[in-house]
Amino acid sequence: MRRPLTDKQLVRVAGRIHDQLASTAAASLADLEAQLQQVATGADHLRADRRKLHICRQRGWMGPVRRLLSRIERTGRELSYALSGLERAGQSVRRRGPSLREIHDELRQAQDEFGTLHYDPRLGELSVVTEPVELDGLYLGPFEIRLQIQSLTDPRHVPYRVVALEPHPAACNAAVTHPHVSEERLCPGDAGAAIGKALDAGRVCDVFTLVRSVLLAYNPESPYVALDDWFGQTCYECGYMMPPDKVRWCELCGRDFCGECAGYCHRCDETTCLGCLRTCPVCEEPTCTSCMTVCPDCGRDLCGLCLEENLCPCHEEEETDDDDRTRDDATNPAAEQEASATQPVQPAGEARG
Ligand SMILES: [Zn+2]
Ligand SMILES: [Zn+2]
Ligand SMILES: [Zn+2]
Numbered sequence: 001m002r003r004p005l006t007d008k009q010l011v012r013v014a015g016r017i018h019d020q021l022a023s024t025a026a027a028s029l030a031d032l033e034a035q036l037q038q039v040a041t042g043a044d045h046l047r048a049d050r051r052k053l054h055i056c057r058q059r060g061w062m063g064p065v066r067r068l069l070s071r072i073e074r075t076g077r078e079l080s081y082a083l084s085g086l087e088r089a090g091q092s093v094r095r096r097g098p099s100l101r102e103i104h105d106e107l108r109q110a111q112d113e114f115g116t117l118h119y120d121p122r123l124g125e126l127s128v129v130t131e132p133v134e135l136d137g138l139y140l141g142p143f144e145i146r147l148q149i150q151s152l153t154d155p156r157h158v159p160y161r162v163v164a165l166e167p168h169p170a171a172c173n174a175a176v177t178h179p180h181v182s183e184e185r186l187c188p189g190d191a192g193a194a195i196g197k198a199l200d201a202g203r204v205c206d207v208f209t210l211v212r213s214v215l216l217a218y219n220p221e222s223p224y225v226a227l228d229d230w231f232g233q234t235c236y237e238c239g240y241m242m243p244p245d246k247v248r249w250c251e252l253c254g255r256d257f258c259g260e261c262a263g264y265c266h267r268c269d270e271t272t273c274l275g276c277l278r279t280c281p282v283c284e285e286p287t288c289t290s291c292m293t294v295c296p297d298c299g300r301d302l303c304g305l306c307l308e309e310n311l312c313p314c315h316e317e318e319e320t321d322d323d324d325r326t327r328d329d330a331t332n333p334a335a336e337q338e339a340s341a342t343q344p345v346q347p348a349g350e351a352r353g
């Protein structure tokens with residue numbers, strides 16, 4: 001059982017968050033400087049072009065003016081791009097980060113709201129546990145929301161994970177532990193913008209409560225797996241979602257299939273997917289790949305039943321050959337040697353043709 005963080009620990013964690021936000025602020029200041037440099041460079045180019053344009057105008061040179069003009073236009077486009085970047089960077093510098101005290105209050109509030117707040121110094125993760133989640137009678141258990149302090153304001157990462165503590169995953173996908181959680185990632189839907197703002201501002205408690213509210217409500221618009229399909233399985237072949245009692249399991253490849261994509265082997269009577277079924281060329285019955293075999297005499301593919309019952313066509317051919325030979329021997333005794341010399345070659349050749 002986890003104990004709540006002591007006040008000393010709360011202060012320490014608040015300090016970590018404060019440092020993280022401060023380093024983000026320093027990064028946006030560097031960004032502002034870079035954007036400003038680009039604007040200044042563009043302005044230098046335009047100033048030089050203005051002087052050249054002045055000379056051209058005085059001397060009546062029209063040829064160079066065209067070249068100059070396309071360069072001025074290109075610089076103008078770059079400049080307007082740099083100016084909007086400057087504005088963005090300015091806004092993020094102006095945004096005042098929360099004070100250490102405010103962060104500390106946020107943490108205390110989260111601790112009150114969720115009962116316990118936990119900090120894992122090894123992973124740098126701050127976490128809370130939700131009450132057990134139940135959606136339309138489907139019990140999914142409690143979830144732990146883990147917030148990674150180091151990537152709190154990193155736009156390239158989603159800085160939080162949602163971990164099922166008593167996983168009741170969807171039957172068709174073990175990584176989906178909640179209609180809106182797959183591989184510990186939340187699909188926040190409409191709450192995404194609000195969560196993003198709370199993260200930027202370091203409002204930890206708001207992040208936790210917003211994520212929890214997504215977990216406690218079901219949005220039928222955008223689930224990874226819909227509640228109605230929670231216990232259903234998907235057919236590996238065609239993706240059809242079916243109730244559990246309609247699932248056919250292929251013994252050979254170990255996957256689930258729907259009735260349309262599965263069949264039976266006539267020899268072993270096992271359910272097999274169509275991909276693992278062949279048609280025996282002799283009896284023309286569906287046969288699973290493990291019941292297919294080859295005739296040791298002629299190398300034909302055939303099912304085990306046909307082999308056991310000596311139904312391979314090469315046996316009949318042999319009999320006909322024997323009949324022919326007996327007839328030949330009666331009329332021409334010298335043919336016997338010739339026949340035995342050609343015999344092993346002849347039927348195989350016919351079989352292949
Ligand atoms: Zn299917
Ligand atoms: Zn199969
Ligand atoms: Zn079989």
Ligand SMILES: [Zn+2]
Pocket residue numbers: 280281282283284285302303304305306
């Ligand atoms: Zn057969």
Ligand SMILES: [Zn+2]
Pocket residue numbers: 295296297298299300312313314315
């Ligand atoms: Zn054969």
